[in-house]
Amino acid sequence: MFTGIVEALGRVVRRARAGEGWRLELRVPAELAGDLGGGHSVAVNGVCLTVVERDEGRLAFDLAEETLRVTTLGELAIGDSVNLERPLSLGARLGGHLVLGHVDGIGRVTAVEREGAGRRLGIEAPACLRSLLIPKGSVAVDGVSLTVASLEPAGFSVAVIPHTLAVTTLGERGLGSRVNLEMDVLGKYVHALLGADERVRESLARHGLGAPVTPPPAGGWGEGVGAVEGGSD
DSSP: OBOSOOOEEEEEEEEEEETTEEEEEEEOOHHHHTTOOTTOEEEETTEEEEEEEEETTEEEEEEOHHHHHHSSGGGOOTTOEEEEEOOOOTTSOOOSOOBOSOOOEEEEEEEEEEETTEEEEEEEOOGGGGGGOOTTOEEEETTEEEEEEEEETTEEEEEEOHHHHHHSGGGGOOTTOEEEEEEOHHHHHHHHHHHHOHHHHHHHHHTTOOOOOOOOOTTSTTTTTTOOTTOOO
16 A cells, blocks of 8 residues: 655666566666565556566566556656655555555546646546546545646646656656546545445435445446547547
């Protein structure tokens, strides 16, 4: 489990076929690499990956075809920067929000506007994920914990402060950039519960709570993942 507070930037040094999948190798800061070994988890651009090799400031991960299909990791090229975060330790401060590293879908940057010293990014989200967004709620974008500034017809916007722009890959994102999205896990559970059990909705309605909820798509949130309506070209 992660918090969406990026600890460091890594750099892609190799991406090649490995059996039926792919091997991704990153150059990472020494202090971060020294704390990780085979079998440890790391969030890479918001995707929870398992370290399979470590060698002098390098970490290697195996990527399954499913991971390539539902995230942007398959689009990485040598030299690209990536956001890195180690798992949360029990008793540590929760600086962002609870992030699992399980990407729900791919979004697309539709607006980049200067806002004081920071920027406001507009992000288009897959239709099946939009009901999980609320104003001032949390969302992870490429593994960065952000607050939803406003809801838009096709997605949402976020206000990104200068520090976040400087220490994460969000400062490199421009119009058309594709980003990994993970919705708030608490919201997903509530949404699924309300959509699946009529008795729960009736009980909430008796107390003046709740609203009509569209159940998750057949097969779970994975349906439609990996493509934003309209594409990115």
